[in-house]
Amino acid sequence: MSASTIIGEKDGFLIRLAKAEDVINYYEQNYCPLDKEVARLTGCKETFTKEEVTSFFLKSLEEDDRYFFLIIAPDGRIIGESVINEIDWDLRCANFRIGLYHKTERGRGIGTWATKVTLDFAFEELKLHRLELDVYSFNPRAEKTYLKAGFKREGVLRDAIMDGGKYADDILMSILEDEWRAGNA
Numbered sequence: 001m002s003a004s005t006i007i008g009e010k011d012g013f014l015i016r017l018a019k020a021e022d023v024i025n026y027y028e029q030n031y032c033p034l035d036k037e038v039a040r041l042t043g044c045k046e047t048f049t050k051e052e053v054t055s056f057f058l059k060s061l062e063e064d065d066r067y068f069f070l071i072i073a074p075d076g077r078i079i080g081e082s083v084i085n086e087i088d089w090d091l092r093c094a095n096f097r098i099g100l101y102h103k104t105e106r107g108r109g110i111g112t113w114a115t116k117v118t119l120d121f122a123f124e125e126l127k128l129h130r131l132e133l134d135v136y137s138f139n140p141r142a143e144k145t146y147l148k149a150g151f152k153r154e155g156v157l158r159d160a161i162m163d164g165g166k167y168a169d170d171i172l173m174s175i176l177e178d179e180w181r182a183g184n185a
Contacts, residue, residue: 007125008117012074013110015082015117020061022070022078027053029078030101038101041139043161065089067121071100071114079105082118084126093130094122107141115149123180130176136161137169150183151175 008015018026031053039046060068065087071080080100087094098115100106122128133151135142147153151173159167 007069007121008113010113013113014072015069015114016072018057018061018068018070018081020058023054023057026057026070026078035101035103037103038099040163041136041142042097042099043136065094067126069114069118069121071110073105080110080114082114084118084122084128084131087126087128091130092128093132094126094128096122096131096133111142112145112148115145119149119175119180120184123177128177130174132172132174135171135173136163137171138163143171143173146173149175150179152179 006014006016027050031048031050034044034046034048036046038044060066060083063085066083066085067087068085069082070078071082073079079102080098082096082098084094084096096115096118098111098118100111119131122131131151132154133146134157135146137143137156152175154172154174157170157172160170161168
């Protein structure tokens with residue numbers, strides 16, 4: 001597959017595989033600074049050095065158990081990512097995560113669209129059987145997006161994380177290939 005492969009396009013937005021020459025824009029457009037709400041909803045720290053981000057980005061491109069897609073706005077800015085990672089080729093299962101880095105891009109259906117496009121790729125192109133994720137209980141918008149895409153709740157890790165000094169749940173979800181097919185029929 002070519003490094004410039006586009007897997008989805010809608011209203012000027014596109015999703016394509018990340019490539020090494022994206023690394024500086026990825027860092028500058030999303031981590032200078034990282035949106036505090038993004039850090040909260042994804043469970044990551046709020047501040048990263050340029051070296052941390054660029055090193056992780058470039059390493060991600062080399063891993064054979066990861067597909068790292070960028071979500072690009074009509075003006076060419078990198079506004080998010082959609083990732084299939086931790087792929088177990090024998091079991092045909094993987095983890096899924098998605099993030100939109102800018103408040104202005106959230107709540108517009110971009111995440112729902114990007115999730116669907118990534119699921120289509122996972123099940124059609126990669127021939128996966130199962131895709132799983134976890135979402136925090138204080139992120140109901142994301143959980144709604146995942147349910148809409150066909151994910152099912154599998155369980156809850158109660159009080160497994162902290163949110164501003166309060167305990168919160170970690171919700172485990174997955175979608176199987178036959179569920180995805182039924183949703184696309």
